[in-house]
Amino acid sequence: MTKIIYIEREIKDHFRTKLICSKISNPEIIVIDRFSEIFNKKNQSFKLQKNDPALIIAKKYKNLIHKTPENYGIGNKYNYYFSYMYNCLFDCKYCFLQGMYSSANYVIFVNYEDYYDEIKKISITNKKKNITIFSGYDCDSLAFEAISNFMSCLIKKMPEYENIELEIRTKSTYSKLFSKNIIKNVIIAYSFTPDRFSNKYEKGVPSVDKRLKVIKRLSNLGWKLGFRFDPVIIYEGWQEDYKELFIKIFQNIDIDNVHSITFGKLRFPDTIYKKLIKENMTESLFFNLEKKKNSYESSNENNIEGFLIENLTKFIDERKIFFNN
Amino acid sequence: MSKTKIINFLVALKHEALPIIDYFGLNLNDKKHRNIYSNVEQNVFLIISGIGIENAKKAVIKLKKLNNNKDDIWINIGIAGHKTLKVGSIYEVKKVISSNNENTFFTNSFYNKVPTSTVCCVNKEEKKYNNKYLYDMESYGFLEALDSPTIKENIFMFKIVSDNLQFKPKSYKNFSVSFISKHIRKINTILDKYRNKPPESFYDISLILNIIKNKYHVTFYNKKKLEKILTKIFIIKSQKEIKNDVLVSKSLNGLIKKYESYLTKYILKI
Numbered sequence: 055m056t057k058i059i060y061i062e063r064e065i066k067d068h069f070r071t072k073l074i075c076s077k078i079s080n081p082e083i084i085v086i087d088r089f090s091e092i093f094n095k096k097n098q099s100f101k102l103q104k105n106d107p108a109l110i111i112a113k114k115y116k117n118l119i120h121k122t123p124e125n126y127g128i129g130n131k132y133n134y135y136f137s138y139m140y141n142c143l144f145d146c147k148y149c150f151l152q153g154m155y156s157s158a159n160y161v162i163f164v165n166y167e168d169y170y171d172e173i174k175k176i177s178i179t180n181k182k183k184n185i186t187i188f189s190g191y192d193c194d195s196l197a198f199e200a201i202s203n204f205m206s207c208l209i210k211k212m213p214e215y216e217n218i219e220l221e222i223r224t225k226s227t228y229s230k231l232f233s234k235n236i237i238k239n240v241i242i243a244y245s246f247t248p249d250r251f252s253n254k255y256e257k258g259v260p261s262v263d264k265r266l267k268v269i270k271r272l273s274n275l276g277w278k279l280g281f282r283f284d285p286v287i288i289y290e291g292w293q294e295d296y297k298e299l300f301i302k303i304f305q306n307i308d309i310d311n312v313h314s315i316t317f318g319k320l321r322f323p324d325t326i327y328k329k330l331i332k333e334n335m336t337e338s339l340f341f342n343l344e345k346k347k348n349s350y351e352s353s354n355e356n357n358i359e360g361f362l363i364e365n366l367t368k369f370i371d372e373r374k375i376f377f378n379n
Numbered sequence: 380m381s382k383t384k385i386i387n388f389l390v391a392l393k394h395e396a397l398p399i400i401d402y403f404g405l406n407l408n409d410k411k412h413r414n415i416y417s418n419v420e421q422n423v424f425l426i427i428s429g430i431g432i433e434n435a436k437k438a439v440i441k442l443k444k445l446n447n448n449k450d451d452i453w454i455n456i457g458i459a460g461h462k463t464l465k466v467g468s469i470y471e472v473k474k475v476i477s478s479n480n481e482n483t484f485f486t487n488s489f490y491n492k493v494p495t496s497t498v499c500c501v502n503k504e505e506k507k508y509n510n511k512y513l514y515d516m517e518s519y520g521f522l523e524a525l526d527s528p529t530i531k532e533n534i535f536m537f538k539i540v541s542d543n544l545q546f547k548p549k550s551y552k553n554f555s556v557s558f559i560s561k562h563i564r565k566i567n568t569i570l571d572k573y574r575n576k577p578p579e580s581f582y583d584i585s586l587i588l589n590i591i592k593n594k595y596h597v598t599f600y601n602k603k604k605l606e607k608i609l610t611k612i613f614i615i616k617s618q619k620e621i622k623n624d625v626l627v628s629k630s631l632n633g634l635i636k637k638y639e640s641y642l643t644k645y646i647l648k649i
Contacts, residue, residue, distance in 0.1 A: 057490035058473070082495040084473050092485050095531065101577075102532035108488040159488055250649055289647035335607070336614050341645045353643070 056160065058108035060086050065113045070164040074111060077201045088112070093140070094157045101333045103158035104145055114138075114163035119172045122188065126378055128241075128280065128314040130219065132185040134176060137192035138163050138204050144194060144225055145257035148285060148339055150322055151192065153330030160193075166204055170211055177215035190223030190243075197226040206231040209240050221280060227260045227268045236276045241313045243280030244269060246303070248295035251287055255339065262299065266306055273307040280313050284378060285320035286358050287339070297365055304369035315370055317362045318378040321351035351379075381422055383574045384533070385451040387442050388425040389435060391517050394552040395457055396427050398560035402567065408445075415442065428517060432477075432500060435520030443524075452533045452573060453525055456566065458541035458555055459498060459515040462508035466546050469562045470496040472536035475518045478502065484522035486534045491569045498538060513538050533573070537566055584609040587621055595631040608638045615645060 059081045065071050066085055075081055086092060089112035122133040140161040141151060152158070163169075173187060189195045189205070199205055205222055209231060212220055216239065223243045232242065247255070249262045273279060281303060286296070304312075320343065322330060327350040331340060343350040352358065359377050366375050390396045396416065399405070403423045405416035414427040424446060428438030439453070464470075474497040475484045499505075499512035500519035508514060518536060525534055539558045541548060548554035587609055591597060597605065612621060628634040 058488055058495065060488070082473075082490065084495060084497065086474070087483070091483060092488065097527060097530055099530045099532050102530065102573075103488065106489045108490070254649055287647070289649050291649075335610050338611075338614055338645065338647055341611055341615075341642045341647075344643065 056081075056107055056109045058082050058084065060084050060089070060092055060108060060110045060159075062089060062112045063087055065111065065164055068113075068164050070166070071111050073203075074109075074162065074164070074201055078109070086110075089161055092157075093159060093161055094155045096156065098156040099333065100152045100156055100158045104152075107141065108159045110159055110161045112161055112163055113165045114168070118169050119176065119187070128186055128219075128221065128316060128376055130184045130186040132180065132183050133188065134185065135188040135191045136169060136172070137189070138166065138169055139193035139198060139202070141192070142194045143197040144259045146225075146259065147255040147257075147334075147337060148287065148320055150326050150330070152333065153322060153326035153328075154192075156329075160198070162198070162202055166207060169204075170208060173208075173211075173215065173218065173220075177218050181217060184217055184219070186219045186221060188221045188223065190221070194224050194226055195222040196224040196228045199226070199228050199231065209237050212237050212239050215239070223280075223282060225256070225259045225265070227264050229268045229272060232272055232275070232277055234275055236278075238278070241278045241280045242272060243282050243314075245282040245284065246299060247283070247285075247287055248292070248299045250291075250295055251289060255287075262302065266303065269303070270306055273311045276311060278313040279307065279311050281315045282317070283362065284316055284318040285352075286317055286362060287320055288342070288352055288356050288358070293361060296361075300365055300369060309369060312370055312374060314374050314376060315366055316376045316378050317358070317366075319352040319358055321349055321379065323349050382576055383422055384576055385422045385424065385446050385448060386570060386574070387446055387451055387453045388423070389428055389438055389442070389453070389455045389517070389521055390425065391428055391430050391435070391457055392555070393427055394555045395559055396425055397556050398563050399425055399456065401560075402563045412441070412445075414438070415445065428520075431516050432502065432520035432523075435517035436524040437520075439521060439524035447528075449528065449530065450533060450576065451529070452535065452570060453521075453529060454535040454537070454566075454570065455518060455521045456537050456559060457515055457517060457539075458551065458558070459513040459538035460505065460508060460542045461513050461540050462510045462544055464496075464513070464540045464543060466540050466543060466548070467558050467561075468494075468540050469565070470494055470513060470538050470540070472496055472498045472513070472518060472538055474498070475500055475522050475536070476512075477519045478505070482523070484519065484526065485531060486522070486536050487532045489532070489573075491572075493537070493565075493569070496538070498536070508544065513540070535570065537562070584613060587618070587625065590622060590625050591631070591634070594625065594628075597631065601631060601635070604635060608635065608642070611642055612638055 089110045119134050119136040122135050127133045219239050221241045221243050225245050344353050400416050403418050405418050408415040408417045416425045426438045426442045428434045471493040473495045476499050478501040496513050498518045505514045
C-alpha cells in the first residue's frame with residue numbers, strides 16, 4: 055500500500071483527509087498547493103510510477119460529472135459518468151489510463167458531497183427522464199473503497215433518486231457495502247476477461263473464481279448485476295476461453311438479476327494510443343490494432359460482435375446485451 | 380549496450396564528494412573537467428558544484444553535456460539545517476521551495492523507507508529556521524536545471540541534518556565525510572532498485588539494421604520506420620529468423636511490407 059501522500063493545503067484538515075490518512079500506516083505526508091503541481095506533468099513516466107504509486111488527496115472544483123459519448127449506454131437515453139478518483143489500484147496492461155495520464159499516482163477528491171449534490175441536481179432537473187450514471191471510468195469504483203468509503207455513502211442516497219440508475223463498475227471483490235437491503239437503482243457491474251488472460255495481463259485483479267464467489271452472494275441477495283466484457287481481447291484460443299467464462303458466470307447466478315451485459319473491442323482514441331504505445335512499444339497486445347479514422351482498434355476480421363451475441367444469447371435475452379464501440 | 384541507467388551525483392563540496400568517490404571507486408574524469416569524477420564501467424558520475432543555487436544549476440548543465448540520456452538517474456546528496464530534527468538523520472527530499480517562493484519543484488514520488496521532507500533552498504545562511512523545512516543552498520538550482528528533460532521518477536535527493544538550534548558541528552568537513560559515509564550504502568541500495576533499464580531498451584536491433592543497410596539503401600525515413608518495426612518483431616521472432624528474412628528479401632519495401640502485414644495479422648499468444 056502507498057506510503058507517500060501528497061495533500062492539497064486547502065483540504066489538509068478536512069475530516070475525510072484525516073480519515074484516509076488514518077487508514078494508512080505511518081504515511082509520509084507532503085503538503086502541496088494543487089494536485090496539478092505533481093499530477094500528469096509532461097516529464098513523468100506512467101510506467102515507472104505504476105511500480106509504486108503515491109496517493110494525492112485533493113479537492114475537485116468543477117466538471118464533476120460528464121455526459122457520456124452518444125453511443126454509450128445500457129438502455130437509457132441519458133447517460134453520465136463521474137470519477138471521484140483518478141487512476142486504478144489494478145495494473146491492466148491494456149488500460150487506457152496509461153495513455154491518458156503521464157502519472158500513475160492515485161488522486162482522490164475528498165469533496166464527496168459536491169459529487170452527491172451534482173447527482174441530486176441531475177435527478178431533480180431531469181425528473182421525467184430515465185438516466186444512467188456510470189462510475190468507474192478513471193478508476194475502479196470499489197478497489198479503494200475500504201479506504202475511501204465513497205460508494206458506501208452514495209448508495210445510501212440512491213433510493214431518493216428514482217429516475218437515476220447508478221452503475222458501479224469494478225474488478226474488485228470488495229462488497230461490504232452491499233447488504234441485505236438491496237437498492238433497486240444500483241447496478242454492480244463486473245468487468246471480466248478470461249482467467250488465462252487475466253492472470254497474465256491484469257496484475258492485482260482477483261481471480262475470476264474469487265469474483266464469482268462475491269457475485270453469487272450478491273445475486274442471492276437480489277442485487278442487480280452487470281457484466282462487462284469490454285474490451286474483448288483477441289488471442290490464441292480466445293473463443294474457447296470466452297465460451298468457458300460465460301458458462302462459469304451465467305450457470306452460477308440467477309439470470310433474472312442480470313441487468314445488462316456490455317462488450318466492446320480493444321480500442322483507443324488516436325491521442326491515447328500514441329501516448330500509450332510510446333511507453334509500451336514492445337507490448338504484443340497492441341501489435342495488431344488497426345488504424346481507423348480517429349482511433350486504433352481490433353480488426354473486424356475476428357467478428358467479435360457476432361461471436362459475443364451468439365454465445366451470450368444462449369444465456370441472456372438479447373435486449374439486455376449492448377455492444378459499445 | 381548497458382543494462383543499467385547512468386547515475387549522476389551532484390554534491391556541493393569536495394568533502395561531501397569524498398565518501399561517494401570512495402564508495403563507487405570514482406576517478407577524476409579528465410583534466411578538462413576538474414570537478415567531474417566517474418567510474419565509466421559502472422556508469423557512475425559525480426560533479427562537485429560549489430555552494431549556491433547558480434553553481435548547482437551550472438553543474439547540472441555541465442554534466443548534462445557528458446550524459447544527456449532521458450533515463451539517467453540524477454541525485455543530489457548534501458547536508459542541511461533544521462530547527463529540531465536530529466543531527467545525523469537522513470531525509471529523502473520530495474519537494475523543494477525557494478526562500479523567495481519563486482517556484483516549487485518535486486523529485487520522485489516513490490517510498491524508499493526513508494523519512495521524507497521538504498527543503499527550503501536559501502541564498503545565504505539561514506538564521507531563523509521554520510520547523511517545516513530543511514534548509515540548504517543547492518537543491519533549487521539542481522531541480523531547476525533538471526526540470527524539463529529529465530523524468531521526475533529518475534530524480535532523487537537526500538539530505539543529512541548537520542545542525543539544529545541545539546547543535547552545530549565543530550567541523551562541517553569531518554561531519555560530511557563521516558555521515559555521508561554512514562548513509563551511502565543505504566542510498567546505493569535505494570538507487571539499485573531504479574537502475575535497471577526496461578528490457579526493450581537493450582534489444583540490439585543495430586546488428587539487423589546494419590545487415591539491412593549493407594543490402595539496401597536506407598533513407599532516414601525508412602531507418603526510423605525499421606527501428607519501430609524491428610523493436611516489435613524482436614519480441615515475436617528470433618534474431619536468426621529475422622536475419623534470414625532480410626537475406627531472402629527482394630526489396631526493402633517488400634521487407635517492410637512483409638513485417639507490417641505480419642504485425643497486423645499477429646495473434647497474441649498467452
